[in-house]
Amino acid sequence: MRQTTQGCSTNSTIKDVQNSCDERGIAIQKVGVSDVHLPFLIKTKSGSFQSVLAKIKLTVDLPQEFKGTHMSRFIEILSDWSQKPVSCREIGYMLTDTIDRLQAQRAHIDINFKYFIEKMAPVSGLKSMLDYDCVFSANLVRGEHLDFMFGITVPFTSLCPCSKEISLYGAHNQRGIMRVKIKQHPGKFIWIEDLAEMMEEQGSCQVYPLLKRGDEKYVTEKAYENPKFVEDVLRDLVLTLRKIDGVQWFEIECENYESIHNHSAYAAHNECVES
Numbered sequence: 001m002r003q004t005t006q007g008c009s010t011n012s013t014i015k016d017v018q019n020s021c022d023e024r025g026i027a028i029q030k031v032g033v034s035d036v037h038l039p040f041l042i043k044t045k046s047g048s049f050q051s052v053l054a055k056i057k058l059t060v061d062l063p064q065e066f067k068g069t070h071m072s073r074f075i076e077i078l079s080d081w082s083q084k085p086v087s088c089r090e091i092g093y094m095l096t097d098t099i100d101r102l103q104a105q106r107a108h109i110d111i112n113f114k115y116f117i118e119k120m121a122p123v124s125g126l127k128s129m130l131d132y133d134c135v136f137s138a139n140l141v142r143g144e145h146l147d148f149m150f151g152i153t154v155p156f157t158s159l160c161p162c163s164k165e166i167s168l169y170g171a172h173n174q175r176g177i178m179r180v181k182i183k184q185h186p187g188k189f190i191w192i193e194d195l196a197e198m199m200e201e202q203g204s205c206q207v208y209p210l211l212k213r214g215d216e217k218y219v220t221e222k223a224y225e226n227p228k229f230v231e232d233v234l235r236d237l238v239l240t241l242r243k244i245d246g247v248q249w250f251e252i253e254c255e256n257y258e259s260i261h262n263h264s265a266y267a268a269h270n271e272c273v274e275s
């Protein structure tokens with residue numbers, strides 16, 4: 001039977017509607033809070049922490065007999081972790097705590113955040129910060145191992161091989177994004193910085209926040225010498241991800257925001273990797 005918290009004298013005199021019975025016989029798979037914004041600390045490869053604005057969804061299952069979950073407890077749990085370093089291990093603790101405090105069988109979390117990595121312009125060497133959309137997603141079933149997935153979206157430049165081949169001069173080129181979600185075997189780990197760098201190598205050229213004219217000439221010519229369809233980017237990314245130590249599963253989406261169309265070229269792929 002689910003317990004109620006009796007700590008607060010105000011609460012003890014107020015009816016606990018959430019804990020009352022529901023007669024409809026429907027167990028809910030996920031209930032909780034979404035769109036919670038909190039400052040979190042993410043470990044960086046250099047050994048420090050980056051403060052990020054996290055957008056969080058935290059849910060549990062709810063047995064059919066209860067009318068409601070205890071929403072305030074989700075915020076209590078997340079507030080405990082705000083401003084503390086968060087990675088796979090801490091997310092495991094967070095979900096264990098959630099299962100215990102909500103007397104649930106399973107808990108799920110999505111933490112979306114923008115992560116900044118310093119980029120160096122290819123010729124001038126000038127440094128600037130590029131933002132990457134990242135997500136930590138995890139699922140925990142009571143008594144089982146944590147199921148953890150990391151996702152990142154990386155922008156790139158692509159230049160069309162067909163356009164280059166058939167045109168007297170020029171070739172259409174555009175910005176695209178590659179979105180990767182990756183699961184690794186327990187104990188294996190890849191830094192956001194390392195995965196981003198591997199992914200950026202797979203486009204026709206990388207994108208940079210800050211470029212001077214010499215840099216611009218370089219990236220224009222590099223893309224021209226390295227034409228790729230959206231399929232080429234995706235296939236090269238598959239080969240790269242297969243080589244990462246301990247990868248169990250991955251999913252890729254590539255999207256080129258075509259400059260000659262008002263639509264995108266799109267490719268997707270997922271696979272389980274043999275260990």
Ligand SMILES: Nc1nc2c(ncn2[C@@H]2O[C@H](COP(=O)(O)OP(=O)(O)OP(=O)(O)O)[C@@H](O)[C@H]2O)c(=O)[nH]1
Pocket residue numbers: 004005006011016018067068069070071072073
């Ligand atoms: N379950 C549920 N609660 C909601 C919802 N919308 C708002 N709440 C509010 O969430 C608040 C906190 O609920 P609880 O966590 O049960 O609060 P509490 O009983 O003071 O805290 P505990 O003693 O820890 O259970 C209440 O004021 C609810 O009305 C909803 O859609 N579902």
